[in-house]
Amino acid sequence: MDIQAFADLLAEKFDLHIQKKAPYIEALTHSSYVNENRRKKLTDNERIEFLGDAVLDLQVSHYLYVHYPKMPEGDMSRLRALIVREESLSKRCVECGFDQFVRLGHGEESSGGRQRESLLCDLFESVLGAIYLDLGIDAVERLLSITIYPKIKSGYFNQRMDAKTALQEELQKHGQIKLHYDLIKEEGPAHAKEFTVAVQLNGKEIGRGKGRSKKHAEQAAALSALENHQASNNERK
Amino acid sequence: MDIQAFADLLAEKFDLHIQKKAPYIEALTHSSYVNENRRKKLTDNERIEFLGDAVLDLQVSHYLYVHYPKMPEGDMSRLRALIVREESLSKRCVECGFDQFVRLGHGEESSGGRQRESLLCDLFESVLGAIYLDLGIDAVERLLSITIYPKIKSGYFNQRMDAKTALQEELQKHGQIKLHYDLIKEEGPAHAKEFTVAVQLNGKEIGRGKGRSKKHAEQAAALSALENHQASNNERK
Incomplete structure (x- = not known):
């Protein structure tokens, strides 16, 4: 060196x-x-x-x-x-x-x-x-x-910043796709709820995220799916 | 104020x-x-x-x-x-x-x-x-x-630091228990493997963690279970 x-x-x-x-x-x-x-x-x-x-x-x-x-x-x-x-x-x-x-x-x-x-x-x-x-x-x-x-x-x-839109755009590069957001869990007391959402592509889970609202959890799930997608793209290279 | x-x-x-x-x-x-x-x-x-x-x-x-x-x-x-x-x-x-x-x-x-x-x-x-x-x-x-x-x-x-031991000790306060660590996933190329482990108490998952080795993933799962346990204790207070 x-x-x-x-x-x-x-x-x-x-x-x-x-x-x-x-x-x-x-x-x-x-x-x-x-x-x-x-x-x-x-x-x-x-x-x-x-x-x-x-x-x-x-x-x-x-x-x-x-x-x-x-x-x-x-x-x-x-x-x-x-x-x-x-x-x-x-x-x-x-x-x-x-x-x-x-x-x-x-x-x-x-x-x-x-x-x-x-x-x-x-x-x-x-x-x-x-x-x-x-x-x-x-x-x-x-x-x-x-x-x-x-x-x-x-x-x-x-x-x-809008990870849901970014994920949709990224995956559509390879043809029409359908994303589905599922509420998996809702826990904690009323003042401090935590939501867990999974995002599915053609029925297969591709990301999961947590947040204080369903909307935030969906964004977190989309961001995680984006990162998984980019990581696996990277491995293929 | x-x-x-x-x-x-x-x-x-x-x-x-x-x-x-x-x-x-x-x-x-x-x-x-x-x-x-x-x-x-x-x-x-x-x-x-x-x-x-x-x-x-x-x-x-x-x-x-x-x-x-x-x-x-x-x-x-x-x-x-x-x-x-x-x-x-x-x-x-x-x-x-x-x-x-x-x-x-x-x-x-x-x-x-x-x-x-x-x-x-x-x-x-x-x-x-x-x-x-x-x-x-x-x-x-x-x-x-x-x-x-x-x-x-x-x-x-x-x-x-040994979260597995700490978890065992914490849960035993309430009587004899049996913890079981399950390898859930093993992914990534050989030089950068990532393991996912879930820890179960009497068949119910109480924590999940990731790590570069099975051992690290088990510790991470135990730490997560410890935190879940303390958080729920706290809510009951």
Whole structure:
């Protein structure tokens, strides 16, 4: 791994100047590489990704809180889920060029791991975790203000907020389809009801979600079906 | 609401000196109060709770990352879930005395809302959100270093890390029981398998969880059953 080239990339693209190398080395080391090099006693990027995931969630939450002062909590939550979903973050990862630097095992490399959405999404979050540890929250904010916030501002994600419509459109690409939303469960006391809804495509369940109202649960089920659909598309690639 | 008394409490207990009142007024206003006072055009604490939840997740994640340098990501994730669960945060909320200051609607008040776990948990996160907005992340860190980190350090949560054992012990309080763990689903490619396990008590499903291994999925199922059990206990109270 050429950590100096990675440092140059961060400096050039984001004006970020790394101080410690260790967090970035951790972030750029996939578990498949560690497994194939057990004697080196390396650390893979799963722990630092856990941290980066939380950093990203907070920064996006804060952005939404400030820029959408009238948006209800449920909508903020769905909008954030769209922004930080695998498909979206894996694209940001490639745009940033981080995919060129991750160390993979041979098996992972030859099976196309370097293009796999889940790996790229995790990698993006790992690098955020490293920047947070090395340079602090303001440095993370700078990267996000270049890579993610403009996309939010453009309305790209808002248009996708209606997951039921998005799911219908996505599945119709392959011909006429019929979606059916089923109320599965209704539980909790009157002031804090929770609804569970399943969405079926031609009688087969393709997603399930919960919410405080039937409408919210339907949207959550549709979002889950969308994610399942995209994940399985991704595996076929 | 006596916001000055609340400011005094933060100053006395945590040496935190509030600068703006608005975030705290938002944090201390429950939706039931807003619903009963529609003409006042108030904002309830759901949006600021969304933010506080993310702040808490990040700070706890960072604490675990630093203090448990050898802990695998899956264990960090389970430990964090134990630390930020409703039952735990509602207790911290009462210890801090925040429950005395929240504005509730009459219906909520008379039905015991001020003692309800989910309300108290949300309130704790809302106040964290307000502190974060008003005084920044270091102020949140100060509150957590007094209320939550000592509890982590004491090993209180680690002892509960084995959710299967904890579930067995909890349910046995009511007599001999037999738990059964069922593998429901196994999906994904070899390098990224996901297992789904359901846990049954006398043939009835009481929890379900996912994980990268059967063992992890069983722990997740047990944790979910524990949470369901405590939530229903709580409703009966």
